[in-house]
Amino acid sequence: MITTPSVNSGTTVDINPATAIRGNAAYQPDGVVIRYDGGDLTYAQLEERAARLAAVLATRGITDGDRVAYLGLNSPSFLTTMFATFRLGAIFVPVNFRLTGPELQAVLHSSGATAIICEDGHRETLDRVRVQTSLRHFLLVDDDPEAPISTDATDPWELSSPLCTAVEPAAPPVRRGFDDPAILMFTSGTTGLPKGVVLTHGNIWWNGVNVDARLDTRRGDVTLAVAPLFHIGGLNALALRTILRGGTAVIHRSFEPNAALRDLIDYQVNSFFAVPAMLTALARVPGLFRTELPWLRSIVVAGAPVPPSLIESYAAHRITLQQAWGLTETAPFATHLPAEHTLTKIGSAGIPMPYTEVRVVDPATNTPVECGVSGEVVVRGPNVTPGYWNNDAATAAAFDENGWFHSGDIGYLDNDGYLFIVDRLKDMIISGGENIYPAEVERALADLPGLVDVAVVGAPDDKWGETVVAVVACAEGTQPSIEEIRAHASATLARYKLPRELKLVKSVPRNASGKLDKIAIRGLLHEDR
Structure with missing residues (x-):
């Protein structure tokens, strides 16, 4: 006789990414997790750095549910801060480093973040607005040769590396489940006011499952991470999943086409997330289309309309671009165009991810429309945000009574179920x-x-x-x-x-x-x- 357990065992599994890093450090400590101009990191080094930074944050009272912000370009410090935050059960707030003072103040104030790790290049901007936020703890990145400090740290700023050296690594990561919030990622509303998208550990996890099921990604892959990590595409399309599976992320502070081509060759990169403008610039690099890249299996392009001519130009040289569609709220992928249909369904954003539902509805009646008829694209699935941070009105406006998230994008499904994005309801x-x-x-x-x-x-x-x-x-x-x-x-x-x-x-x-x-x-x- 089998007794049914009172709790579904699947709901108790620990899906904290910090736990995955700890496991990788135990079983492949010398494996390189980050390639970076300022110095590479192994899994053992990343685990120790995250554990020590978590201990520093803990001594400052950061705990379950608190928000920790990061302000800086792509770097190992970005990832270290994220995993340290996850380790404590706190919520990571990646901040757009391009924001000006008023924009920065609005995001930080809305998040309620009490601690921030910041690169020196953004300290002055932050200093102008910090009194208008909830920030109480200010740590300055001081161990990255690519982000040198120009002046000494003065109150309230503290250098992060001496603090991390002086503490013992924090205890193992807290357990996190599917509904626990992980990331607070801000995206402006149509009024220009910032909206914080709550992404749970489950949202992150399910996007990874979708990616594994649809794209040709493998354990030990090398991914090129040059899109901004504060964007959901740059972070969770491929980079985070590759790291959690024991692979390597080649990180640059920003995208530079010639450097990207060198990386594709030197590190035999297997996957690459990019927006169309990046691939357009890369196509202009002399020698790209004369270079054999047999190990490059998955190039995902999203974040903006993809010109069919761009897809065709790459395909003519045996490089397949795979278009995808989604939003911050879908963490990020809702649809993906399989590689084998890149040309047969050119212009399409693809089919729904395996564990995501997508349909097109009449914006006025919220009822599904026929194939070929344009309407609003709506999404439902475990990768979709539960809502907006401290913004019940925005959450209520975005979700209908059946749990469908209304994207604000206009599109249609063809007779084969492939999505084509036509326009946007909003003027973004x-x-x-x-x-x-x-x-x-x-x-x-x-x-x-x-x-x-x-x-x-x-x-x-x-x-x-x-x-x-x-x-x-x-x-x-x-x-x-x-x-x-x-x-x-x-x-x-x-x-x-x-x-x-x-x-x-x-x-x-x-x-x-x-x-x-x-x-x-x-x-x-x-x-x-």
């Missing part, structure tokens, strides 16, 4: 893989002297996917240049959000209710193209 611009919200840019320009009205839209761009265009109406005798527009907006916006093009008009089109008529505004741009 995706430029070089970065999400840019027009309302935020419009507000930054609203007080420009002589400005009467302004609208911001995206326009197609061969290099970046989309580029930011400011459509401006000014008082008589006033005619700002694009340089003046950018200079004014740069006081409150990160550089990547600044308009690259300017369209001067007599009046900015608005509809009968006084709202910006974005369709008519985009039509004005077509006149110049």
Whole structure:
């Protein structure tokens, strides 16, 4: 006779990534987990660093559920901080290093983070806003040759490496289950206000299962991690999963096409996540298409519309790009185009991941539409966020009563069930893989002297996917240049959000209710193209 247990054994398994690092350090201590210009790390070294940093954070009161932020470029310190945070059961907050002071303050304040690990290059920006946050503990990265310190640390800053040397490594990682929050990753709303996407350990784990089931990834793989790790694609598409399975991540602080090609060859890279702009730049590197890369099995491209011509150019040289679609809220993949259909279904974002449901609904009625009919793409599955941090209204607006997450993207399913993304319900611009919200840019320009009205839209761009265009109406005798527009907006916006093009008009089109008529505004741009 078999007695049914009172608790499903599968729900009690420990899926804390810090536990996986500890296991890899025990069984392959000398295996290289990180390749980095500032120095490589083995699994044993990463485990010890994370354990010591966790001990430092613990002495400062960081515990289960607290938020720990990281501000800096791609580096071993980013990953060390994340695993140290997970070790304590705390929540990791990766911060976009491109944010300006007001944007940075908004994210940190919303997160409620009480500790931050920061690179010196971002200390000055943080110092200007830290009193407006909940931060109490400030650790400065001081052991990375790629991020040297320019001045001594002064109160409240502390150098991280002496603190880590002075403590004993922390106890083993706490157990984490599927519903425990792991990462708080911020993405702006359509109003430009930051929204914190809660990603649980289960969200991370299930995305990994989906990736393993669909892509040709293997234990011991080498992945190239040059997309920003503070983005869900850069972190959880391939990099984190590769590390947890005992592989190696080749990390660079930023993407440089020539260096990327050298890495693909020198380290025999097996997988690579990129946004289209990165692959466009890589294609311009002399010798790329004359190089044999037989070990490169999985190149996933997402984060922006993928031009079919880009896929075809790589395919002509026996390099297969695999398009995927998802959001921060889906951790990140909801769909993926299998490699064998790269050309037969070119332009498609693929089919639903094995453990994710995707359908297309009428935005007005929330009922499924027929194949070939465009509607809003909705997603449901264990990789989907449970909601937004301290934002019940946003969570309620994003999920329907049956648990479907409404993406805000417009697409259709063909007769074979392949998803094609057509447009966005929201007016978000995706430029070089970065999400840019027009309302935020419009507000930054609203007080420009002589400005009467302004609208911001995206326009197609061969290099970046989309580029930011400011459509401006000014008082008589006033005619700002694009340089003046950018200079004014740069006081409150990160550089990547600044308009690259300017369209001067007599009046900015608005509809009968006084709202910006974005369709008519985009039509004005077509006149110049």
